[in-house]
Every structure is written in structure tokens, then in C-alpha cells.
Amino acid sequence: MSSTQPLSKGSGLNFDLSPKDISQIVDRLIAESTAVCDQVACEPNPTFESVIAPFEFCNSMQSTDFNLITFLQDVSVDKAVRDASAAATEKLEAYEIERDSRKDLYAAVNAVYTNKAEMDNLDNEDRRLVERLILTFKKAGVALSDSDREQLMTYKKRLSEIKVQFERNVSTQDGRVLFTREELAGLPVSFFEDRATETTDGVERYVVTTKMPDYLPVIRYAALEDTRRRISLANSQRCPENIALLQETVDLRLKVAQLLGYKSHAELELSTKMAKTPETVMDFLKDLRTKLSVLGNKELEQIEELKRAEMTAAGDKYTGLFRWDSSYYGNILKQCEHNIKMEEVKEYFSLEAVTRGILDIYQNMLSLHFAKVENPSVWHPDVELYEVWEADKTTFLGHLYLDLFPRENKFNHAAMSHIRTGHSNPDGSLEYPASVMLANFPKATSSTPALMQHSDVVTLMHELGHGFHRICSRTKWSRFHGTSVERDFVEAPSQMLENWAWEPSVLQKFAVHYKTGVPIPEDLIKRLVASKNHGAGLGNLFQLAMALYDMEIHMIEDGTIDVKAVYNGTRDEVSLFKGGDEDSWTMATFGHLIGGYSAGYYGYLWSEVYSADMFEARFLKDGIDNPQTGMDYRREILFPGGSRDASVSLEKFLGRKPDSTAFMRSIGLTSD
Template identity: 35%
Template structure:
């Protein structure tokens, strides 16, 4: 899933200058912000403290920029102008992002609301801040000197100039003001869109007869109402197993509709407005469309290249997807001889029935071998072997919830502590409902020569313990965990000089590559021996015969899976190209014509498609683009050894440590020793 830099995009100009509110430059430096010991973060904040700390952080940024602006033109250097702006922006981000994340994870609704307000205000603030002519003038006075720079310094100058261009400094004063207003409004729309999804905590209270087909453990995990019913929520640990196994077609229909209609009343108008404003911003800046603007600095360089890529993949998997759909319909015909098609709420159910019939294994049986604690500890051991690190669990003092765990990450070769990684693994009311990793503190070189230790946070919604059993994961949950942990490693193992290039601050169509590459490890016997162990006896690893069945089923319904991703990518790009006044019809057409699964009338699936309103706007294709590179990257491990530490350290050194301090394609070339290609990905598609 997405890194939270996508959700919190814009809290640093040079990471994303698109979300940044105006204020005058402060006349006096504020007192330093208090910093906690260890990670440097205190999550135990009241709404008032959030406001106070934000005000202080903004004052510090203003004071730092005031000093930059005041310099005479002939005294400007890279260090006192470009680097000083970067450092001031990074300091602001380090102060604000750990508070913004509380809008997604805090248990107290008042704290969540305060953090969301902060995120919105900070985004608006930075939009207007970096549109100020006096700040751009200071930058241009240095840039006009045309000094020779190399390496990351040269790249920072280039990216900073691009950021100022994006802020409209080549426009007239009136157009620049209009662009700033648009960008500020887009910040508000994005924050509101995500908040509306998070706040739609739907559920259905069901009598026991509606839970036929569900396991005893599943039923035991459900909250009981005073009336004796069982509450099935929209959280993944409830929703996914229910759609896979519940016998009641009517209750599956109701739950599917609630899940896919989250925020359906509030969000569609926000999306329509955002599409229009993005298009207006691109036109103001001289681009033919918003996608053309977004793709300028990505690996895919044009909307045409993206659509050609997606169409080519569609042609490869269309027939396979249609055959898979037909096979599931044949299973449904055994229940309903008059059936003509599969409904959207039936695909998971009949897909699971067909998978069990073909491969003779049950996910509930598999889950017994993947206790959450075992997956957590085993994943650490695997990544220790691969990447030359050492994980230690330390007290998560000051964390935002008692369930949160904290890992210290040390360099195994004696290089000291590299960073910290929070794990927030289980669902709760008001928490972000998907899986993501937030970079809270960016790794970067500080003015005193010390390297700042990065801090990251994983948010996930894995199953909780039930009476008599620990928390257990399905294998797909273990894959997700290894993926998300990969985002954390990308953040923590960085050696980038500047925050703008640190960790996951890479091209949006590359950011998933390191984590998608690691998904492959969850299918390797050597790795499964590390991360699996029966909950009753950890020495009992995943049985070989069960593993063989899982491998045989790995490509099951793969055609439909990729058609769904292609449909999302095409819908995203087309919505941003056409800019319709109503989104549901077009979105639904792509889901039906490309994804092959129609939605009933009145369902607004795009209302909960948060990617389109965050960092993946005109960028959802990036999941597939990144996967091509990820599969190519894994070929070295497949050939030279799954747990080969030499290859692992090469990946760490050439990709994870670099971030975007050089073009991502150069990092891939350095790791592979050749040009990247699609061969491994295409072979997987055709298996």
C-alpha cells in the first residue's frame, strides 16, 4: 500500500511544493521546540499542545527564511541560500509530521480533529509561503550566479528550481495568486476526503444465523451488542473473511455496499472539484493537462506512455480474466442454475470456493502457522540477514496507543543506531483503515555534521487475538506486513544528504518498488521457515504439503487481480484527462469494461478511493510500473540466493540508501548491472 508520504504530501516544499498558507515573516526567533528522548517524538499531546507546537514550528521556519531573504545578493552562496531553505523546510516537516499523523492514529477524536486541522493548515501555509516573491527572489539571486555544483547539491538546486516553477513564479502576480488559491483549496479537499473515509465507521449487527460459513474464531472476534447480535465492521479483518466465506448472499451484498459506498454522500463533489482545480493549475502553468504536469518528473514521462503501458498489460491478461470469471460463474451455477453473471459481492465468495476445490487448502488452516508475533520476529531476522541490520524492541514511551511497539534499528557492522520504527498493527475506532508507512523524521545531514536518525511508523489493520488464540495472520497478511516493513527500511536505511531525497521521497512510480520486491520473499521456503510457526508449537513450521498447495494457488485469479489494477490506473488517468462533472459513471465503466466486475447503480466506489486525492493522483499506474521493476530486481536473489547477504547489501547500498539523491533508473542499473527489463514481470503474468 501507499507510504504516508503520499497522504501527508506537502509538509516539505522540496518533497512536494503542491501543498503548502500565507503569513508574514516573523520578526523574532521563537524558543526551540521541546524534543523527547529516543525517537525525538512525543505523541502524548492535547489539541492545545498541537496548536502551540505548530505555531512554534511555523515561527521557526519564518525566522529562518527571514535570515535568508535579508542576505545581500553578492553574499549569496549555495549553503546560505538553497541549503538553508532546504534545512528550514526539513526542520518544519520534522516538527509537523509527527503531529499530523495523529489525525490517522490517535484514539481521542478531539486529538484526531486537531491533527487534521493542523495538516490542512500546514498544507495551505506552505502553498502560499513558497509562492512569496521575496523568497523566490532570494533563490534566483543565487541561481543566476550559475555556479558549478555536483552530486546532490546540483540535484537539490534543480529540484528547488522546479518547485518554485510549480509554485507559479513564472506567472503574472494575478495568476500566481490564483494558483496559490487553487493549491490551498486542494489541500483542504484532500484532507477532508481522507477524513470522510476514516469517519465512515460502518457496520452491520447480525444474528448468528447470518454468520453461517464463518469460523468460530471469526465469530469470537466480533463485538456483541446488548441485543445479542454480532457486529461486523468494515475493518479488513472483518470485511475480507466475511466476503470470502459468509453463506448469506444478502448479507454479503449489504456489507459490500457499505464498504464500497464509504463517504459516498460527501466525497464525490470533493473529487469533482479537485479534478477541475488540478486541471486549472496545470493550464495556468502551461501544461496541456494535470497528468502531463504530474508525469514530467517521473519515470513514465507522459500520459500517452502510461496508457500504452496499461493497454499492453490489459491485452495480456484480458482473456485470462474472462476465463477466470467464467470458472467462478460455473461454481455459482451449482447454487443457482438460473444465474447469468457474478455480482460484485459474489466474486470473493465463489473465488474462494473454487480455490478450495482446486487446491484443497483453507486460509484458516494456513493462518494457524502465522501468529502475528512470529511474523514480526521472523521478518526482522530475514531482513537482518539480508541488509546488515539489527532490530531491538525497546519501550515505546510516549506512543499514541498502548498496543504500539517500537523497534530500534542498528547497523550490524558497528555503525551505531540507524533509526527507529513504530509498529501500530491492529484496527481500532477512528484509525486509518488501510496499511501504510509514515516517515515521521527524515534522515539527513545536519548543520553540525551529524546524520539525523530517521523515524517511521507502520499503520496496519491485522487481526487481533481471540480467546484462547493469539493474533493470527493469513498468508496474504504476512505478505502485506513484509511489504510495509520494506517501506520502513527504505526510510530508515537512507544515507541521502538532504531530506528532499531521503527514504521514500522518490518518484511516485518507483516508491513501491522496494516493498513490492520484498513481497517475493514471503513465497520462499527459506523465508517461510523464519516467519512461520504453529501458534500451539512454534517449532512446527508451515508443512511442505501445505506450502506446495499455496504455491500452486499463487497465480489463482491473477488475471482478474491485474485487470482490477489496470482499471484503477486507467480510471485515474482518464478522470484527470477528461475532468468530468460527475465521476461515478466513468469510474464504474472502467470497473466493468476493464475490470470485468460491474457495480450496481447507486454505488460510488470512487468516494473511498483515497489514492486519487492524495499522492497517487494521475499516478495509480505506478503500482504496476513499480512492480515491473520489483520483479526484475528480485531476479538477482532468485539466481544468486534468496538470503544472499551480498545481493542484499548491494540492494541496500545502491537503492535503499540512495533514495532520490540520483535518478531512480540509475540506482536500478547500478544494482542490476544492466538495463532494467520487463521479462520477469511478463513471465509472471503468463504463468
Template identity: 35%
Template sequence: MDAEKGTAPGILRAWDFDISPEDLHIRASKIMDECRKICEKVGALQGDEITFESVLGEIAEGQRIFANERLYLDLPMYVSAKKELRDASAEVSSKLNEFEIEIDMRTDIFQKLLVLEKKDTSCLSPERKRFLDRLIKLRKRDGLHLDAEVQKKVKQLKNDISELEVKYNKNCNEENTVLEFTDEQLKGMPEDFIKSLEMVESGKRKVTLKHPHVMPIMKMAADPETRKKVNFACESRCVTENIPLLEKAISLRDQKAQILHYPTHADYITELLMARSAANVKRFLTELADKLQPLWAKEKKVLLELKEEECKRQGIPFDGELHCWDVAFYKNLVEERHYKVDQEKLRAYFPLDVVMKGLFGIYELLLRLKFEEIDKPALWHPEVRMFKVTDSETKELLGYFFMDLFPREGKYSHFCNIPLQATCRKPDGTRQIGVVAVVCNFPKPTADKPSLLTHSDVETFFHEFGHTMHHLCSQTELVMFEGTTVERDFLECPSQMLENWCWDMESLGRMSKHYSSGEPLPKELADPLIASRLANVGQFNLRQITLALFDLELHVKPEAETAKLFAEIQEKLLGYKPQPGTNFAANFSHLMGGYDSRYYGYLPSLTFSFLHACPLSLSCLCRRTSPTGPPLQQWSQVFSMDLFDTRFKKEGILNPKTGMDYRRQILETGSTKDAEVMLRNFLGRDPRMDAFLASKGLAPPS
């Protein structure tokens, strides 16, 4: 094991990034030259030279080597502590995006694929046949079956859109706004939280817009002016820089859709997803919003009653309105007063290392895996930890994952998985193992306390690690179908199902222990927490519908003014407006990170009848490498809750046999099968929505 040098068995390159910005550019040029030669070789084939192996084999190998290097070159943009490396990575990413577009739109290769389509494909494995079909489908969606002028225009539009997306996301990552508050303005916050904030020359406390600062303040700061100031800062991040980029990208996406004869960009995108059309998505969103309104009305009444009580307690006027900076605070009070959930007491039982050990143990048991930490790895930051993953029975090495746990300047500010090395077969038949970075932003340890997580943090950690397992357990032959390359509106289902373990007493017991006394999580704290799962579900889901409808409408009506549209939708569904001068779209990275017209997947489907299995829209693993948080969540919950309720809840939440069925039938399959097929295989029937509706406090249909 050479981890101290940044490598280990099966890892193709060192991940310490002890390189210069110039080295990134040199490596990018080298991989582009190498892949261009492969394309020239395939493009020059004639007559009998055009075989499945000479075309598909070469393309598959080109995708493998390009993905491996592309993922390496993109990572610094999201995690490097050196601004010069982050800048160089963003520049290189733009070049590589342009190169991918060039390669994908080569008509000479497209013609070779059409020749293969006419041959007898019975000799191909199902995965290779799917590969051929997918390559042709994706190129037709780029207009390669249309005339040269259309192709030229589409290529230019794709390049322009890609450049805008890179700039937008770089601005988000580099954003470093700092606010200052007195201790009095932070009244209501835990003492250790206030002490953890840096004191500045003015004598005030320094607050960033990173997750570990923003979320606790919005939930617990008693002063509404403090919450209002933080909310304004968060929802006005990057407005000047990013709104012009976003609005231009939306316009160009619409132009591309029109040229390719699609009604809208939303229709272009959804064609390859489970929903199949923008109209289906719009129907599902509006139906669900209507169904949730009575529930939200009851929740809102309770929130306003709590606000009136709190205003009287503080001696400030009660205006009878619920504002956007009020919602998280009073939702938290609902949990405390109506469900008796004490989040601060709970945090003491979730020290990060204890949670991690328990989480690992659950995944090891369910999936028959073994995790082993590697000492002193040379990685991109001293805080990053490295783990080896093997099959506990066969001892086969499956891969590695890196844990980048704490926030720092310039680092991606949310939670995500970033694949670094795809798992697939190499040309010699041996397996290329997977490597994944798990990027988190948990609170840092203080002088007298370890990093303590909220229950929400635990749930997020469990979810993200589910994606890690999806990558590393994958057993596909080709990079294109590896791990999480499933349909985007199915992507969250496997990980979401695993969130249920965070609401189970036995599982919570494995992941908790008081940081100082070592005592287990007491039942009197755990029971109210588990009971609170249904708290505020109406507001939460309507908030997600607001974001999904905003995303959809932007790509159906590209001329819309972003700030005005968002305000109208939020007020209609939730009854409160954003603050004047803010524009949530400026930092809504899903819109510019590969989830445009796809945010609806965060929301549950009201019907299953209009879902159809369909090919994935990604051309290879490295397409759209910008990381995201947990996208496409609630749509997937229809399926994830059914998987959990039908199998694990009945057969045992820690049943290794059921866990192995999940590993074999869902995780290992990648996107070699349609999502609908995988669901039927695991469930033994078509999916149903009863479990999902129950999880939201809604009655299932009669």
C-alpha cells in the same frame, strides 16, 4: 533510554501525545514563525550575500526542522484514540498546508535561486546541485516564472485543493459504519471469526467496515446477500460528504493545469514521473488490458462454473452472472478447490509474533541490521510497540520504528508507513536518525487464540516493512531526498521485490509455527500455497487497471460524473457493474492523498522504451504526508521482479552480500539519483520485463 517518558537517544520529541488540542495549534504557530524567519532572512539577501550556503543551506535547514514538527503534528489525525486530537490535527494540517504553499511560492526566494543557477556550481556536491535544480523546477511548476496574477491564482487554487483533500481524508478516517448479521447470515465463516464479533442487543453480530472484518466476509460468507450488503456498505462509504469534495478538487486541479499551460492535470503530474505523459500512461493501460483479457475470460469461466455448483448446493437460483459481491468469494474457492489451498489451516501457522520474529530475522540477515524491542515505551496507544534499529557490524544507530498493529475507532483503516523523523544530516554534520510508524490493521487476539494472519497479511506486512527499511537505511544529506522520496512510479519497487520472500519455502519456514502445537509449516500446506501464486492474476490486474483508468480519466475529463465513469470502465474491462447507489470514489483515498493521476503505477508497463528518469515531484519529505496503502504497485513490479530474478534468485534469496548491494545501491540512495540509474547500478544493465510477464502467467515477448 527514556522510552517510558516517550523519548530515546536520537529521537527529537516524545510520541505519547499527552498534550491538548490547543498545544497542537501552539506548536504549529511556533514552527511556522520559525520557518518564516528563515525565509525572510533568505529573501532579504543582496548581491554578494547570495551564496550557496546562505540560500541552499538555510532552505535545507528550514525543510529539516519543518518536516520534523510537521510529521509530529500530522500523526494524531491517523492514529490518536482521542477524537479531539484527531480533529485538531486535521485543522493544523490545513494550516500547515497553506503555510507550505505560501513558502513555496515566495518570489524573493525564487529570484535568489535563479541567481545561484547562473553561478559556477562545480563546487557543489551532486546532491546539493540536484537540490538547487529541484527547487527551481518545482517553483516553475507553480508558475513563479509567470506574471503575478497567474501566481496569485495558482496559490489560491493550491490552498483550496489542499483544504478539500484534508476534509476528504478526515471523513474517511472517521467513518464508523456498523452492520449487524445473525450467525446464520455468517454461515461459512470460521467459528473463531464469528465468536470474535461483538454481540449487540438485537442478538446479532456487529461487523465494521475495517479490513479484518470485510475481507474474510467477502471471501468466505456463503450467503450472497450478506456479501452484497457488505459490498454496498463499503462502496458507499462517505458518499454524501466526499463526492462533492472530490469533484470540486478535480475541477480545481484542471483549472490549475490550464493556467500553467498543461493540457490536463494528468499531464502536469506525469511530467515528473517515469512515464512522462498521460498519453504514455493511457497507452500502457489499454495495451495491458488487451493482453490480459484472454486470461480473464478463462478465469471468469471457472468462477461461473463454481458459482453454478455453489448455487445448486445452496438451493438458490443461478443467474449466470458474476456480480461484484461474488468475485472474492469464488476466487477464494478457486484457491481452495483448484490449488487445494486451505486458508484457515494456514492461518494457524502464522501467529503475529512468530511472523514478526521471522520477518525481522530475514531483514536482519539480508541488510546486516539488528532490531531490539524497547520495553514499556510511552507512545500514543498502549498497544503500540517500539524497536531500535542498528547496523549489526558498525553498531551505528540508524533509527526506530513503532508498530501500531490493530484496528480501533478513528485510526487509519488500511496499512501504511508514516515517517515521523527524517534521516538526514544536521548543520553540524551529525546524522539525524529516522523514526517511522508502521500502521497495520491485523485481527486482534481473542481469549483463546493469538492474532492469526492470512498469507496475504504476511505478504502485506513484509511489503510495508520494506518501506520502513527504505526510510531507516537512507543515508542522504538532505530531507528532500530521504528514503522513499523517489519517483512515485518507482516507490513500490524496493518493497515489492521483497514480497517474493513470502512465496519461498525457506522464508515461509522462518515466519511460521503452529500457534498451539509449535509445529513448523508442513510441506503439504506450503506447496499448494506457493503454486497458487498465479491464481486469478487476470482479474486482479484488470481490477487495478480499472482503478488506474478511472483515476486517469477523471483528471483528463474533469467534467465526468464519478459514479457513472467508474461503472462504465469496470463493466468494459471486467464485465460486471458496481451496485446502484454506490460510488467507489468516495473512499478511494489515493485520489485525495497525493496519488491523483498516479494510480497507474499499480500496473505493469508493457514497454520500457517510453520510460525516462526524471526529478521527483515532492518538494520535501513532509509534502503529501497523508499515508497510503501500497500505491503504484504493479508498474513497479516490472522492475521489482527483474531485481529479484536477476540478483536474488540467482545469487541466493538469503544471500547477505546481495542484500547489502540492495541496501547500498537502492535503499541508502533515496532520491539522490534517478530511479533508472539505481536500477542499472543494481542490475548491471537496463531493466527487462521477462521476469514480470512470467510472474503474471504471460509469455515474455519473443
């Protein structure tokens, strides 16, 4: 594949796979991998070139097929394909568990690792690869007795099965509530356009789901508390079967950790993260809670005053603040303090203009060029595909897919999926990355184009940041490519790029009224930017509650812990809002706990420290559109991916060790 020729027919990826195709690919991947493993395991003269290279080249070259067939369960419109994709995920993950526990394979890799002359002769990325493989094998239990190793494999296979089922439940089980027009008082007229209705008992009611384009407007604008309560409960009572699955997961994770010689799952997971220990994480979270509580309690008093006044005026008794009150009263306060009406703001953010504008910003800042591919081969007509090039159009970098609208049985949040991971091939050629942004932004109606809230603009900035981390990365091995960094750093590059959504000069480039084409007024931009830290205390306390919950259930060292009771208690205590009297289990849809962030959700707050420091120290200082700073960022943060420690990348970009001053300032905790 030449780096100077565009792939005008698309990315070369085939998303039109049948269940039979998927099954055959799985069998082929397993057979090919097994053959390579058998070969290197009996290598008489174990060296990097005879053992490590063929093993890892196999993994790298198989990664695209692996990612593709497991991705389809999140996007395919065909249930049979989604089911086949889920089954493929289980089978492939079960195979990996067995492969990584092979003692003969470990012995061959360890022979290279313990050969000092061989290791000293390797470059940094190759040496890091050997070290990571050794760690992978040890965590797979190769040092255990045969019986303990078999037990470990049983636990891990069950955990893989649970993960697939948990995620399928979340993707396919949306809540659904019927409301009359009167019950939806406060919602804008646009909310009712093209909305499905059902008539029961002679009364027409609107169908409202828990998908984000439905849920967020209702929880934010519905004037009747009971309406907000009902949609909140519909969301927090989804997937009841996931309660038992999460409970089993936490119990099994503890057993796995202790079989491997760790006190807890948290200790096991943190051993390879920047924070290193549970104690470090808890100190960070507790200190942040103390500081955030000052802001949070002030904001809570304002919300409480609003609700008391509203209930008194209506002749009702004040009953307290509940989780369905936060967005509603927070929005009222935002309007009062900053004169911002979100319905007015979104008229300046049509999805088409925003997407085009954001891509232009990334082009300029990162010295890139985007070329839209016409009529690409994709999995749904809504999907767009872009080629990404260096700015001078001489060097091809990768592909970016955008799948931005909700549909039935599609992954129902926002995320970046990486289908093809960049790496070197055995012949020295490059495999170019392909990433997919999945989102659920509001679609166009019969009278308006797709319009975004400003928070959607921030989300788009963030997720595209993950995509460009991949596309701008160049590593020899797929294991280290792009976002394959320490989990508590992975969010930092994307969080840093969110800042562009708050810069007046940036907003003026793409925020235009969808009807008139008039740019967003400077006064509205000033008010919008001034509102950036509105609700920062309560918003961050909610994130803190999720992080503390994650740590609580994964720091246990014996016995079991009630995942539902602990969640409700931690959420109510730390977020400062009650959950109400009715039973709920929001943690049953907390996909981060299953999908790779266990004992790691703190990373969102932890990496905010780094993202704020990078933005303030370099981009604000040098200029947010300074191409040299953008290239420094590409070279030191994006390019190396996980091929070196994140702390090294940070220090090279900053020119010093990072600190938390900029983060505290960014959320209004210091005035310096």
C-alpha cells in the same frame, strides 16, 4: 546524537501533545520558516551557502515536528487531538503554498541556479536540490501574473482543505451491518469470538463493520450472496460527501494545471515521474490490459461456472457475476485447485511469530540488527518500538514503530508513515529516521492469538519494505530521503520484498502452528506457493481498472467529468465484475487519489516490472539470503533515496537496463 549509543529511552519523539501544544508548534514552525525565508530572500550575494543551504536546512530540521503533528490525526484516541492535527495540516499546507509562491524567494534561488560557476562547483545532491527547488517554485506559479498567482494559491489552498476533510471522512466513517448467525453461514467459528451483538425484535445479530478484519472474512467466506452484497454495499456507500469533494478536486486540479501551462493534471504530474507523459502510461496500461484479459477471462469462466452450478442446485436463476462474488468464488477455486483452506493456513501465522520471523529475515538479508525498546513512549499501548542498527551493533540507523491492530478512528488500511526523516544537520551530525507501520490485522480473541492470513504476511513484508527504505537511506537533505523517489518507482522496493513471503525456505523459518509449535508442513507450503498466481488475471485487472480510472479523470483537458459515473463504468468494464443495481461510490474512499497518487496509481503496476526484475536478476540468481546481494541492494537502491534518478539506481543494481520479462513471467504470462 551519537551513532554508537543506543537510545534506550526511546526515540525522543513526544506523541503526548495537547491541542494547545499542536497549535503552538504550528505557529512556531511558520514563524521560524518565515524568518529564514525573509533572510535568504534579501541576501545581497546569493550563493548555495547563503541561500539554498539555510532554506533547506530549515525545511529538513522542521520536518519532524511537521510530520509528527500531522500524523496524530491518523492514530490519536483523543478526538480533540485528531481535530487539532487536521487543522494543523491545513494551516501548514496553506503556509507552504504561500511560501513557495514568493517571488523574492524564487529570485534568490534562481540567482544561484543561473550562476553556472556556482552550479558547476556543487556535488550531485546539492545540484539536484537547486533544480528541484526551481521546479517547485515554478509549479507554485512564480512566473504567473500577480492575479493568476493569487488565483493559483486560492485553488491550492482549497485542494489542501479538501484533502484533509476527505481523509478524515474515510478514517472516521466505517460501514456497519447487523447479521444473524444464519446470515453469516460459511464464516469460521473464530469470527464470532468476542464479537459484539445487538438484539432487535427479539433476534440477536452480530455487528460487522467494514474494517478489514471484519470485511475480508465476510466477502471471502459468507455462503449467502445477499450477505456478501450487503457488506459490499456498506463498504461502497461510505462517505457520500466525498463524492462532491473528489469532483471538486478533479475540477480544481485541471484549473491549476492549465494556469501553469499544462494541458491536464496528468501531464503536470507525470512531468517529474519515470513515465514522463500520459501517453506512455496509457500505452503501458492498454498493453497490459490486453495481456491480462487472456488470464482474466479464463478465470472469469471458471467463477461463472461455479456460480451457475450453485444457483442451479439451489433452484435459483443465474443473475450474473458481481463484485461481491470475486473473493468468494475465487477462494472456492483456490481450495479446489490447490487444496488450500485459508483458515487452516492462518493457524501457522501468529502475528507475534511472523513479525519476529520477518524482522529476522530483514536482519540477515540487509545486515541489520533490531533491538526492541521496552516501555516506550507511544500513542497507544498496542504500539511497539524497535531500534535498528547495523549488524555489528556499532552504528545506529533509526527507529521503527509497529501499530498493527484496528481501533476506533484509526487510519483503516495499511501504510508506512515517516515521522522523522533522515538528513544532515548544519553541524554535520545526522538526524536518524523514525517510521511507523500502520495496519489493521485481526486481534487476538479469548481463545486464539492474533492470527494472520497469508495475504497479511505479504502486506507486512511490503510495508516494512517502505520502512527500511527510509531507515537504510542516507541523504544530506530530507527532501531526497528514502522513499522520496519518483512516485512510479516508490513501490518497487517494497513489492520486491513481497517475494520472500512465497519462498519455502523463508516460510519454514517462522510459520509454526500456534498451538503445537509444529512447523508448517512442506506439502502445505508447496500448495501455498503453487497458488501464488491464482487469480492473477482478475486481481491485476482490478488494479488496472483503478489505474485507468485515475488517468481518465486526470487526463481531461476541458470541461468536467463525472467522477462517480466514470468510476462505476471503468470498474465494471475492466474488472469484469458488475456493480449491481444499487447506487454505490467506492471512489469516495479511494484515498490514493487524494493522498499523493493522482495520475500516479499506475505506479503500482509500473513498478512491479522493476521489482520482478530486481528479484529475479539478483536475488534468485545470487541466493535470497546472500548478504552481499543484500548490501548491493542497500547501497544502490535504498541508500541514495531520491538523490539521483531511480533509473540510475536500477541500472547500477541490475548491471543493465531493466526489462519486463521477469514481471510477465512472475504473473504467469510467459512460460520461458
